[in-house]
Amino acid sequence: MPKLPIAATIVGGVLTFALFGVNLGVLSPGVAQGATLRQFAVTIKERKLDAAENVIRVSQGEDVEIVLTCDEAAELHLHGYDLLLSLTPNVPGKLQFTAKIAGRFPLEAHRFGPETNTDASAGRHHSTGPLLYLEVLPR
Ligand SMILES: [Cu+2]
Numbered sequence: 001m002p003k004l005p006i007a008a009t010i011v012g013g014v015l016t017f018a019l020f021g022v023n024l025g026v027l028s029p030g031v032a033q034g035a036t037l038r039q040f041a042v043t044i045k046e047r048k049l050d051a052a053e054n055v056i057r058v059s060q061g062e063d064v065e066i067v068l069t070c071d072e073a074a075e076l077h078l079h080g081y082d083l084l085l086s087l088t089p090n091v092p093g094k095l096q097f098t099a100k101i102a103g104r105f106p107l108e109a110h111r112f113g114p115e116t117n118t119d120a121s122a123g124r125h126h127s128t129g130p131l132l133y134l135e136v137l138p139r
Pocket residue numbers: 077079108110125126
């Protein structure tokens with residue numbers, strides 16, 4: 001495996017959704033009536049967020065769905081909400097939660113590469129710094 005630079009980038013989609021606050025609830029039939037579902041798409045490439053801005057902003061109480069795609073295996077951790085997500089290369093994975101806690105929370109990679117990857121390029125808990133921040137504005 002080539003050693004990849006450790007860093008991060010957000011996808012255009014994230015910024016777009018964040019700016020316009022698009023309610024995509026219509027695309028998710030499972031969502032309760034009247035609830036606002038905030039959907040975000042995030043791509044991680046070469047251990048960087050593939051986007052211009054690294055902040056996802058929502059309001060407290062909103063339902064949030066973050067779809068993450070990474071070009072290699074990874075284990076991601078959303079702090080504060082304490083959600084873990086294991087990703088397979090190029091297969092989207094979802095973080096779904098209700099934004100009950102206001103604040104600013106980092107999303108970080110605990111690991112890049114396969115689980116068996118123990119060399120330094122795998123990254124360690126928090127060693128690469130946050131990929132992005134989730135900001136939950138208080139009501
Ligand atoms: Cu962590």
